[in-house]
Amino acid sequence: MTKFSILIATKNRLNDLKTTLNQLAYFIQNDNIECIICDDGSSDGTSKYLRDNYPNIILIQHQKSKGLIASRNELLNLTKASYAITLDDDAHILSQNPLEIIETFFESNKKCAVIAFRIFWGKNVLQNTEHNLKPQRVKSFVGCGHVWRMAAWKDIPNYPDWFVFYGEEAFASYHLFKKKWEVHYVPNVLVHHRVDIKNRKKEKDYQFRLRRSLRSGWYLYFLFYPWELIPKRFLYTLWIQFKIKVFKGDIKAFLAIIQALSDVSINLSRLFRNSNRLSKQEFLEYSKLPATKLYWNPKDL
Template sequence: MGLNKHNFSILITTKNRCSDLIFTLNKIKYLIETEEVECVVFDDGSTDGTFEKVNKDFPGIKIFRNESSKGYLYCRNKMLNETQAEFAISLDDDAHFITQDPLNAIRKHFDENKNCGLIALRIFWGLDEPVEIISAEKSQRVKGFVGCGHVWRMSAWRDTPNYPEWFEFYGEEDFSAMQLFKRNWEVHYFPEVLINHRVNIKARKKNADYAIRLQRSLRAGWYLYFLFLPLKVIPRKMVYSIWMQLKLKVFKGDFKALKALFYALFNLIGSIPKIIKNKNRFTDKEFYEFRKLEDTRIYWQPEKK
């Protein structure tokens, strides 16, 4: 999969969500049609006709396909490692830009902030676009970023390890954010550019995959503890994490959460060899400095008037 030189590459991984993907591609078509942008879609083994549909309706898009699924992170790593663009925009297949001229703003921010390795975009989570899109927030350095809408400076990507495919899903952005910190790159929250992530958060708990999502979220957090945190703080972090799951979920009758908790612990034990191989612990000073950073901006809501 060879990619030509462009200023921007929009990278989208998808699997069996053809309608979501086509909606997104139509929304960003005006960007894809500019000369400085390439759009790459990686179909991870879909069986719903995604590959054929994109090939037919969007001839300007480069689409690649795994015959059988190799995982979300495999696809993201492959696209990032092979693009020749200066900046790579990562979008989920159910996310699109609301801001109409995002590229110039993104480029300007990178040009003015040479230590910024990654831009975390402002994200509205909802099935419909917000009525009010203006934000008074200012750009600032933060701890991490969200997968559904961010932009890599590709020299920073090449300076850090790939996303850890053994995480499967959840936690890979925090992994990369901590690696960036260790390499003296900064993550900046950039509210000037707004993304609509078309997800109903409240409905997720009722979905059939709620327990597996919780399991993977828990274990990813624990993987990160053992990979990056000073050893002396890990026991307290682990006890607090487990206690909060018991207090807020299990003791209130959420027994799917109890199952997720046990499976996550088993996953952690089974991943000890990988953790030992990939650990990159903060010094006490680094941990102190990292903790002082502003928290990751995950959700944005319009101000109520």
């Protein structure tokens, strides 16, 4: 049985993918490591490039895009490995001996379902990778760099593909918590996510991303929060968005909020059908866990 797989979903980002595959060459060339890529309806020649240059990579090709979350579900349900590493097409592993670190941690922590990696976000080459962080249990993980114990993945529902974008990691984390599984942050595995996060607001998809981010957060309230907490949390997040964005003249943010509210309204019946609400005690215990470790910077030393 294959012990490790590397899973990547991609769409129309061939240049980023080429860099990632070059950085992951050691893993791809290892016959004992499975690599599966889902080309989610690319029109830039991604599938042809992979077939011509990486015949040992298992390729899933969607003629029409199904979305990131649906692609990740397909990848995770296809692999036969014990541990499945998920990376974005613009992210690669920097650490030495990451597989040994992962296997050792999983073997020593039988309740650990997902290992969240330390992630550096930035376009520049990272010069200093030193850190003084310790592994710890956390609420959730980041999609661009983590690894699943596949026995845990099979113990919960698939990611909600109707979220389309954002929120699937938190969705899984709530279900894992209900099943007594744990998510752990293991900083000894470092991932470089080659994204300029500060300039995302200036990019064309800013409104799209904000809409998806807001609605996924609200979806999660209705799916998992105790009923009595939902109104206050919902109104608070709405107020904050107006305070820090709309009242400062961010018209795109206003439009994104209206769209996200509409999405929640349309999906209310679906949210009620799929709810798996935490009890008050479970919610209190979950709330006490350290927050998801989204970003790491050498300045954090």
